[in-house]
Amino acid sequence: MDNNIVLEFKNIYKEYPGVHALKDVSFELRKGEVHALVGENGAGKSTLIKTCSGAISPTSGTVVVNGNEFSNLTPLASRENGIGVIYQEFNLVKEMSVAENIFLGRALRNGIVIDKKAMNEKTVELFRQLGIKIDPNVLVKNLTTGYQQMVEIAKAISMESKILIMDEPSASLTNRELDALFQIIRKLKNEGVAIIYISHRLDEIFEVTDRVSVMRDGELITTIDTADSSRDELVRLMVGRELKETFPEREVKKDNEIILEVDHLSGNGLTDVSFNVRKGEILGLGGLIGAGRTEFAQILFGVAHATGGSIRLRDEKLEIKSPSDAIEKGIALVPEDRKQQGVLLHMSIQDNITMPILKRISKYSVINRKKEKEIIEKYKNSLRIKTPSTEQLVNNLSGGNQQKVVLAKWLAAEPDIIVFDEPTRGIDVGAKQEIYAIMDNLAKEGKTLIMISSEMEELIGVSDRIVVLAEGRVTGELQKEEFNQESILKYASMS
């Protein structure tokens, strides 16, 4: 059997200050197998992949490729040893043709002239082998994401990769494209290529993989034959852990009035989404990345627009064209990407806090400084933003304190409904607890909270009720007493 091992991770550790991203991970990939790597977000899958693509080097441990042992694999050595990685984000030049992309950086030449004809012929040949039907002359920008994915795969294969790593290749594919992908995978497998297949969709794993390895909290829990396993077992393995964090005790108010009614909402990636939110409730939105949760928040906040259906606020149809409309209606959004969307890094804490209400506290366009100061002090103190001065640039604050600035900014606007998109992403444990306490208090004060979270513990711990989305549709709703990780994951991976 040993001769068949093409790639082996030996006792890999990767430590970042305060975090063990990978703990003693050992894993082997055999020739001609399709090996699934599964785990929740943040389980360490991508980090592990990066140690063999050469993007990062492990703190300790080695990677063995074709019998060569590396403690620090470089991207070049990785490629030279036949490892091809297909990332979620494509590395294609959109303004170039398909063939030019396939041969990017190693264009076929005739003297100093690029030999377009030869490249096209080779591309056609490659596509024929893979059963891909794409015109090599088409510009990549004119292809759908699914076809771009195919080109990316073909590119990796054309480099004669013996080991192919696919990081969520199906995320942007339609069902038909997915079938084509599976055919390619089977073909490659028959030719002896070893494939690591990362996916959140359990159906695919059972359809196309031979073995499956489960990762959790930076550790490799187990490797089993796919055929001997079941969906339920995989889900249990993926989530099987105790809740580590404590969440505020919440009293669920089931008979509060319905404040927000989402009615057959479509557009911006959503299809026929309906649910209600009650006053004083924390509604959790569960699902995978791209399931339509952030997309819903975008529509509610006026960043994107619906093509069908409606949202009703207190029985009144909402017409929101821009974030300023949303703010006026009492809606706030704590966005997913804090540094890019949440705060103005180059401005001071105080400038950030009053930005949405500046107009409100101005008379004849002149800002009422006294009022501004009062508001800044009030929210700085109530949220306990740790800083020597509110004139400090937000850039210089920790993630947790930056998030508090975002919260302060929205609380100052006195909204009724606050959407939290991944409220504690990249925030340390201590600050997380504070954010949870703040959220709990807000709900108790009668504010309505909608929380989008990819962290299972957080979703279960904080929410009063959970609506799960998958591929732009609502696939399930759970009351507090029905919360469990298995059913949420099951709904989330429905398609």
Next chain:
Amino acid sequence: MKNTTFFQKYGIVVVLAGLIVFFTIMSPAFLTVDNLFNVARQVSMIGITSVGMMFVMLTGGIDLSVGSVLAFVNVVCAYFMVKMNMNPWAACLLCMVISAGFGFLNGVIITKWRVPPIISSMGFMNILSGLAFIISGGLPIYGFDPNFTIMGQGYISIIPIPVIIMIGIFILGWFILNKTYFGRYFYAIGGNEEAAKLAGINVISTKQMVYMLSGIFASLAGIIMLSRLNSGQPTTGTGFEFEVIIAVVLGGVSVNGGSGRIFGVVIGVLIMGILSNGLVLMNVNDYVQDVVQGIVLVIAVGFDCVSKAKSESKLKESVKNKGNAVSA
């Protein structure tokens, strides 16, 4: 804790002081009250226009049309007064309104059609200077009410009136940037347009406003220019936009938007004035002056970019170090 070094903050003042010392030594005529007022009067048009340019650049844009606005207003205002016998006040006001309209249109094209500011304003640069030639037929227009010359040539006590107007505009600029809500929006938009939009700022109308203000300030400079020259000429204002941009950038306004103080722009404008005045007093010829100006611009912008890159890499370091530290 602020990401600015001493030199970034005060370097420009040091440069100004250095220039003053240098020219004082090189030319006895330099450091006299008369000459200094002379410098101030010479830069007044750049100074007035620089405030509008600064607003535009704070939002991350640029306005290349200001020089042509100057020429256009020069000709059109003269035309109104001489050929149409319009009251000078009415003519000035009408010119400012027309310029505001062009500025607004420029802003609309930039925000609604998403044409890059450099291209859109370049278009307006050509349109306005072309119109100035068409209206004037390429010839100067003169023969105004003698009272009209007061604006550009008069004094209040010993201070030239254009200088007083410039000071007024600087104070207005300071007021807008520091006291009004929309002034703060300029900084927010230039630093991060997406976050600004998500904070409820109407990015589109704010941007349209800055281009409109830029047009208004440039037209005011054009009126002063007309009053000084006493004749409307379509060739005035050639290269003026670059002098304004250099002054603003020298003053520490980031070319990428989001940061800059009015005080810095005042110093930047003074440097421009002293540089050209001092070189003239030293009998350096015009072409060499152009070379010196160009060098000053490149060094100033280069300095801004290098120091920014440094503070950014520092920032990354600190983020890395803080990385996952427990609690803040």
